[in-house]
Amino acid sequence: MTVTVNDPLVRFVDVQKTYDGEHLVVKKLNLDIQRGEFLTLLGPSGSGKSTCLMMLAGFETPTHGDILLNGQAINNVPPHKRDIGVVFQNYALFPHMSVAENVAFPLTVRKINKTDAKKQAIRALEMVQLGSFADRRPGQLSGGQQQRVALARSLVFEPQLVLMDEPLGALDKKLREQMQIEIKHIHENLGVTMVFVTHDQDEALTMSDRVAVFNDGIIQQIEPPAELYERPANSFVANFIGETNTLCGEVLRAEGRECAVKLPNGAEITAQNVIAGQSGARTSVSIRPERVQLSEERPTATNVFEATVIETIYHGNHVRVSLDVAGQKDFRAMIRSGNIHADLNPGHKIFVGFSENDCRALDPISA
16 A cells, blocks of 8 residues: 555544443544644543543554554554553653653663763753753652653653653643643744644644634544634534633524524524534524624614623633623623723623624533
């Protein structure tokens, strides 16, 4: 089988995984991973994302289907023969070895002589800005530095693919954000294919070329971050990626790409008809908080409601406002601090407006 540079590096073909023979953790997964891309597998605990990574790494075996690497099935290929680097959340560094020895370990396993292995290890450490730490022990490093060592170890043998399983989960917020950018820059500089597992939505949006959103063993949507955030395919994605308002109701009219939705209090919304269905169907309308306008005077937006301010929380660069809208008391607006032109004190009456292009009628939220 001839493989070209345009072919995917990795293919999951009808892959399923069960541990007990009854419940599928991964359900008929078909996924192509392109060469050189940064793909994030995102989802809640138990959604199947880490199981997919472990099957690709070789630490788990598919119950059904095939995983192809460079066009060749690797279901029965042991992990150390897959040419794949792996970074775990707990770093898995050897405490009795120096930093350089830890990084060189994959090379010694591959029978590279000590002199060449040390040179390659130092080069990999310089890649993560730790060249001067070669002789230290892991216990003498901070958590962020240990994570860099683990990353250097995964890169030292120049693998075609690097897998990362929640590698930043143990770091504090500031260091985590620094490492996100650093890993992204390393990816851009090396051009190596990276697959990253996380349950952190912000992390996925920050780092990825594409994000695959998992739930219940199925990819719900796979898109570049902006597409995923702006145009969620269903209510699970809309609620899992970022923050959103959800107004549930019944489709009154469906005309092409638009529909009218009647809320329980009788009010109507005009929205994009994504998967809402025809007249009479139940639907949930999703609106991002930053798309909501607040004003003292009735705005010119397509959808306008009278609302009552419940709570205002100051976040520095923006203010988060909780409102009672159409009988729903957890409706939220996010306003930049310099763009506030209304009284946002609790109990104040105000107008809420948003465009039909900023709200999407999706499948109904499950009870």
